[in-house]
Amino acid sequence: MDIGSPVVNIAIFGGFVALTLIIVIRASRNNRTTADFYAGGRAFTGQQNGIAIAGDYLSAASFLGIAGAIAVYGYDGFLYSIGFLVAWLVALLLVAELLRNTGRFTMADVLSFRMRQRPVRMAAATSTLAVSFFYLLAQMAGAGGLVALLLGITDRGGQSLVIAVVGAIMVFYVLVGGMKGTTWVQIVKAVLLIAGAGGMTLWILAKYDFNLSAVLGAAVDAAGAEGAHLLEPMNQYGASALTKVDFISLALALVLGTAGLPHVLMRFYTVPSAKAARKSVTWAIALIGLFYLFTLVLGYGAGALVGADEILAAPGGVNSAAPLLAYELGGTLLLGFISAVAFATILAVVAGLTITASASFSHDVYANVIKKGDVSPQKEVRVARSTALVVGAVAIVGGVLANGQNIAFLVALAFAVAASANLPVILYSLFWKRFNTRGAVWAIYGGLITAVTLIVFSPVVSGKPDNPATGRSASMLDGVDFHWFPLDNPGIISIPAGFFFGWLGARLSKEFNAPKYAEMEVRSLTGAGAEKAVTH
Template sequence: MTILAQGSDVGNPLLNIAIFALFVVVTMTLVIRASKTTKKASDFYTGGGQFSGPQNGFAIAGDYLSAASFLGIAGAIAIYGYDGFLYSIGFLVAWLVALMLVAELLRNTGRFTMADVLSFRLRQRPVRMAAALSTLAVSLFYLLAQMAGAGGLVALLLDIHSQAGQALVVAVVGLLMIAYVLIGGMKGTTYVQMVKAVLLIAGAGVMFVLVLLAVRGNFSTLLAQAQMAISGSANPSVASTDVLAPGAKYGISGMSKIDFISLGIALVLGTAGLPHVLMRFYTVPTAREARRSVTWAIGLIGAFYLFTLVLGYGAAKLVGPDAILAAPGKENAAAPLLAFELGGTLFLGIISAVAFATILAVVAGLAITASASFAHDIYASVIKHGNASEEEQVRVSRITVVVIGIVSIVLGILAMGQNIAFLVALAFAVAASANLPTLLYSLFWKRFNTTGALFSIYGGLISCLTLIVFSPAVSGRPSAMFPSVDFSWFPLSNPGIVSIPLAFLLGIVGTFVGARRTEDPVKQAEMEVRSLTGVGVEKAVSH
């Protein structure tokens, strides 16, 4: 391969920065325009519910397709083949769960946050506090992963190797995130995510076409040549088995297969419990538009993940696994190196800018979700007992954005070089364990009560965090967060196969334990009618 073994001398860092700066200027212009119509709490939190289904579908795609999707999956396929593509399948199938179970019902029963739904017919203060803490936990870990990813990727994209230089990039991303949210609120963030989705999917689509042209449109030839490149690698980290069949990564032992099942459960179920995804259902005017937005998102996200299959095998053929693993960022370098091989310096600069835009859009969505949850659920409902004005909520939310931004910058700098995939998996596992069981019980089980909700949320949250702390992802392995020590008594890297069923079970146990305390039957009936028909939604939103 003509790509330098050092991997860092690829492309022009100044060109990469210039293209990224152009993206920032364009999107900041949109954000400033959006700020002129951001006056009420509903404008700041949900964009006033004025986006159409297709617009929101693009925004959901922009919110969901993180740097891990673009860079991580392409790299995983380039090194592990079929097993790497299983991530794409898990992420995509998850949207069917969101569409069938939560999208329309959530839009009908909530207003700003997930806690609106969970506390609709239950006791407000304890349930909102629990839901808000769970939302903050998921958002923080997701933010941490994205911010740390920004520092890791910059080594290749901008040719910065020093820890101080990477820390500076993390700080710049954090400050831009704070600016986007403070200035434009949900409207500005949505526009950024829409632009980012178009750029990301278009960039991946162009690379998809160029890879197929390189093999004259013959996908079978691409697979065969990628198999030869991977099997001929001298790197012991590269899979030596058939990468066109299952087992290159998750077939090593029986425990690794169970670990993959656990990861798959967390990915499929966690998406329907991710608070920044759920909040997107409130940015449309009706439940019908919420359903349309998910349909659009599934199409866009599905197309993107199909692109990753060709990009991954294309990187294995055109770049080679040895060159990928020798570059800074290792597997994450597959897509940028492929872009350089396909289109040279300019194309690499564009893809580099898209990668940064991806991180920027995702962290902005996470920040506004976390700030809305704190201001609306903890400050207004718990601290102020529901007596906070909309102006107070927006002010507290803006302050929270700054605090969250600073904390994420610090944690992102500290986490540079750590296992980013672990942090992303943690966010999905927490969402699937703490949020989804309680959400489904609230929507579909009449007998479900406050005690069941608290058992499910806190039980799922605590069990998930505990099992991950004592898993091989944190200690006991060379790739762990703390490789020099070993306190991993739990054998699986992802706890989903244990913590998710446990959270569902605790919801049932808590409901029967607290059965003597009856919830408001009127509110229960109102929630059932509203969730299924949408009657009363517009009146609630207007207030």
């Protein structure tokens, strides 16, 4: 399928990449300390950080995956938007302010505050790297499908090359710009993404006299015999009792996962106070909620104007709905602009994930576990930059394997891992007086191992039949079947497992540091001493 002009698309892409590179290079001039590299010098206002959080959170899954899911599956696709948005209430009410007050650079700073440093930091770093990897899969797969659509690249070798280029640019962002450069890229990208999606939404509504019912009706009519189901729940998940359980599992992962995402949690450390952290989340919720309202119109608009069959037949599959809709509305120029915004979305999110993963390894594993706190800030930042290279390479390989999967669904897997491994230990650490080192380690590894094991042996990785639209298996691995876990998302099993292992481990250990708990409680509620180093 050839749409638009590859020359125009590449030119607009190049302009966006050049703009963001200039921003990154300018921001890098002030990167002198670990606080500058990891937390942007804590110099961002609540409003700036809230916009950046929206830019970090509104990933390729939100723009490409959800719009496509709504276009093809209707109501069930919009449930992704609802889950992703409601999840922010958990982050706002339970963790944002307390984490900002207690930690310094990473999630492990909070978890290890009143416990033994080395085992907890090692476990937290392992979990952070795992969650980041699953999230990176979605972004890299989105990049491959998007650019393949725009440049007419249909062979997997060409798409793999595209994924490698995206990985290289993203690593450059992190190596040069650190958190400051990444944050400014996310702010610019959030403004462009919300403005672009809002403009397309108004354009679609104008075509139907600003009548949303008319848009929904047109999508139903375009779908033919299957159209009536687009406005009903359980179109995608209602085929059997098993798929309904899978939906519950997905919903749990979406709602509980955000509060455990390391790259989201790390953003709370870029502001100077807890008040600014609260303001950040308020701004983020407003912008993210507005955007998800746009996805409803974009998804059904794509179904009405493009059609599900044409979307599924495109190189990016379901993920091609938004670019195809842009081409249908405004031709080559709008397609190039919207796709470049989507591409910038992927770059910004991947850069945020990469800096989180590299910071976790260098700060938690290298500085505090291997070197036991005896390391210079300059050396720690050098290790973080080296780690970014490794993370980039792993992301490229994973993106090649995940190419063609629905990226909204892939992100849901990352949410499931985060909710299983990170959320239980965060909540226990902040609110359970009796919690201790063994409980923290058991909660992280128990939830993580359960979630990853169930994903590896699920139909997501192997065993699904071929997709008629692409001729390839709907699983990541084609031609093999070793799955035994029946659900696509493991959340319904792995999230309770994380909480159970944390409770059991704490109960089986007599360790309890009452003075440290009292200090943590005061700091989390008041912010007193939040700027001090938490290593001890």
